[in-house]
Amino acid sequence: MSKEKPSLPKGTRDFSPEVVGKRHYIFDIIKKTFQKFGFQPLETPTMENLSVLTGKYGDEGDQLIFKVLNSGDYLAKTTPADYEQGSKHLLRKISEKALRYDLTVPFARFVVMNRNEITFPFKRYQIQPVWRADRPQRGRYREFYQCDADVVGTKSLLCEAEIVLMIDEVLTNLGIIDFTIKINNRKVLTGIAEAIGNKGRESEICVAVDKLDKIGRKEVLNELSAKGFEEDNLKSLDLILFDFETDKDLPNDLSLSSNLHSFSNHFSNSIDGLQGINELKEVITYIEKLNKSALSRLTFDPTLARGLSYYTGCIFEVKVNNVNMGSISGGGRYDNLTGMFGLPDVSGVGISFGVDRIYDVMEELNLFPESAQISTQVLIINFDASSEKHALPILQQLRNVNIATELYPDQVKLAKQMTYADQKKIPYVLLIGSEEIASGQLKLKNMRTGEQESLRLEDIMERLTR
C-alpha cells in the first residue's frame, strides 16, 4: 500500500458536510420548482459511448471530453502496428467510453432510444455532474453539476414563458432578488444578418457576438471583419446591436413591448427577423397572463447570442445584478436536437442552472439560511458509566420523535464534548449528571445563547419538536 500523501485530481473538489448542506439547499429549491411546473426527474449514466458524445460539441469540445480506458489489459492486446498508425487509431482501440460532457446530449440519446415508450410532450429535469477537461481556474472545475429542465415534443411558446417563470421562482426562492433575465431569439439574429446584407451568415455573427462580454464590442467587429464581413455591413451591425436604446422611462413591461416594436423596424425585409420578434411578443403575452411581475426582471437583448449551434428560437441568459459573476443560467429552443441520433423534427426548449456560480453568489450575498446546515439537534454529554446508562433510553426517546440526537460515544472531558457540539454547530446540549438523575430534571443548554434550563424530558421533547 502506498503511504504517500494523498491528493485530489486537479479541478475536482471534496464537499464537506457544511457545503453539501448548502448545495442541496439549492438543488432542492430547483427541484421543487421543476416539479411544480410538471417536469419529472431523469438520470443517465456517467459514462456514454464515445460515438454518442463525439462530434456534438465542436472540435474544441471534443478535446475536453474525458475518455475512459476499456477494462481489462487492452493495451496489451494492441500491436506495434497499431502503435505505428498513430495515436488516434490507438485511442479507438483502447477507449470506447467517456464521461458525459453535458446533460443535453444524453437527454437527446435517451429520447431517441425510448421514443416509443415516452409520452410527448416529455418534460424532464436532470441534476447530475458533468466533466470537462478544461484548464482549471477560479470558479471553473473539471467536475461540476448541471441542473437542466427541458420539454420536447411541442413548439408551444407557453414553454418559453414557463422557463422565464421557473427562473424567476428559483432565484426568488433562493433569496436572489436583483437579477436580469435576458431574452433574444435566434431568428432575430438571422434577421440582423439579412438586414446588414449578410443573409445566411448568422452563425458567424452568433459566434463572434457571443464573446462580447469577454472581448468587447470592438473586437467582436474586428473578428467579423477578419472573416470577410464588409465595413459597411459591420457599421450597420454596430448600429443595430450596440446603439439599441432601451426605453428607460417606461415601466419594464411596456418598455419590453415598445423595444420589440421599434426593433422590428430593422426587419422590413426579413421574414425570419419579424418572426423572431413575434415569438418574443407571444412569450411576453403568456407571461403577462401568468405572472406579470416576472416581466420586471426580463430584458430583450439583441446581443445575446449563446454559442451553441443547436438553438433555433428563443434564447435566455440570467445575470445577477451588482455581482461580478458570469451568467448563472441559460438555455433556449432547439428544433432538431434529436436529429443527431436520427430522430428529426422534435422541437424542444430547455434551461440550465449553474449551481457552482449560484453557490458563490449566495455566499457573497450571505443568503444561505441556518436551515441549510444538516446537523444534530441535541448532543447528550457522556459523563461516566452511570450517566451513560441513564442517557441511553433518553437518546432513544428523542430519536423516536425525530429529533436528531447523539450521545457522545466516549467518557472524555466535558470541554472536549462541548467543543464537539460547538464545531458541529449542534444547537442544544443535554447534561445528565448525578443530580439530574436524582431529580429527573435534565439540564438543557442552548449553545447559542449559553442559557441553561432544568426541564423534564417531556418538556424538552415538546419544545424541540414545536
Add this chain to the structure above:
Amino acid sequence: MSKEKPSLPKGTRDFSPEVVGKRHYIFDIIKKTFQKFGFQPLETPTMENLSVLTGKYGDEGDQLIFKVLNSGDYLAKTTPADYEQGSKHLLRKISEKALRYDLTVPFARFVVMNRNEITFPFKRYQIQPVWRADRPQRGRYREFYQCDADVVGTKSLLCEAEIVLMIDEVLTNLGIIDFTIKINNRKVLTGIAEAIGNKGRESEICVAVDKLDKIGRKEVLNELSAKGFEEDNLKSLDLILFDFETDKDLPNDLSLSSNLHSFSNHFSNSIDGLQGINELKEVITYIEKLNKSALSRLTFDPTLARGLSYYTGCIFEVKVNNVNMGSISGGGRYDNLTGMFGLPDVSGVGISFGVDRIYDVMEELNLFPESAQISTQVLIINFDASSEKHALPILQQLRNVNIATELYPDQVKLAKQMTYADQKKIPYVLLIGSEEIASGQLKLKNMRTGEQESLRLEDIMERLTR
C-alpha cells in the same frame, strides 16, 4: 454528426422518471435515518488519483478499476520506446486518474487530507455512485450507488449498536419487515483459528468462509485443505462453525446471549476469541437499553466473515428473509483504515446499503407507496384559444399554492391530452370549456375513479392542498 443508433455502455442504465422517484424514496429514508443518528453528508469527486485507489482492493479489485485517459493527446507524446516497455509502463504515462471504486477509500483519503479541520469522532454519510468493470450480469452493474455511513475516531461499541439500530430503522421505514441482521466479530474468527490449532491463519479462513453461500460448506473445507490446513484441524473447524446450534426455543434476545455464552467455550485458550465474544455482548447490552425490539432481528453468525481485509472487530450483514437475494447491507469495524494514507490508529466502524438490491426487493414485495411517484397533480386541458386564455391565471393560482400543475401546451384532441394525463399518472384533470367559463364552475375529473365534479377554483385548491 453520427446518425448510427445510439446505445448505452454495457452494465450502465438510464433511470426513467418513475424509477428515479422510487430510488430517491429509498435514498431519502436512508438519509433521514443517518441524520437522525448524527451523521453528516460528505461528497467526494468521481475521479481519484490512481495512486489513491491502486493497491487498496487486492489484485482482483485493481483489475476492475475504470481508468481515465489524461486529457490532451497524451498518446501522441509517448514514444516507441514507451511502447516497447510494455502496457503497464505505457498505462502509467497515459492515465493518472480513475473512477472511484467504493466510498470507503475516498472517505479515508478525505479524513487524512482534512485531519486538522475535522472534529472527531467524525460521523459522515455518503450517497454516491461507484464504478466497477465487473462482467455485467443480472443485478450487477458497472455503475451503482452506495449509501455509506461511517464514524471514525472512537472505539466505543455504542457505534456498533447504533449501526444495528440504523439498519433496523431504515428497513422498517422502507416497509421491509422480515429480515435478519447477522453479526460476528473478526476476533471470533481469530479465536477460531487459534482454537483449531492454526493460530495466525484467520485471514485464510475468512477468505474461504466468505464464499460459503456461493460454494457450500464442503468446498470451503476443501479450499482450506488445499491451502495446507490439516484434516484434524478442519474437522474441528467444521464442528465449531457448522454444527453451531442456535437455541431456537429461547426468545431471540436470550438465545443471542446464550449462544454467545456457549460459543465462548471454544476460547478457553484464546484471549482474542474471548474479547470478540465480549465485544458482541457489549453491543447487545447497548441495544437492549436503546431499542430491545431490534434484537429480534439480530443473529450471531460465526460463519459471517466478510472478505475485506481491513475489518478488525464487529462485522455485519443483512439479508431479507424469504427473498432470493444476496445481502442488502454490510459493514464492520476497522482499526486502521486511514493507515493506508499514513495516519495510523484511527478506529472506525461503518455500514453500507446496496440500493439496487433494496430496490429489487421492494419491487418484488410491492412496497413502494404511490407517493414515491414524482408527478404533476393537475393537468388543465387546452381546448382552444379562449379556453387557454382562461386557463392561464388558473394555472398560476394552483401553482401559487404549490399544487404541481400543467396546462397542456397545444390545442390538440381531448383524447390525446387525456392519454398524456393517464400515462404520466396525473391524478386530476381540469376541464375549462365554454360552459365552465360562463358558470365559473370548473370540471375536475378524478382520473382513478373517473368521477367528475363541478367546483369553484377555491374549492379545488382547498381540496388538493388538504
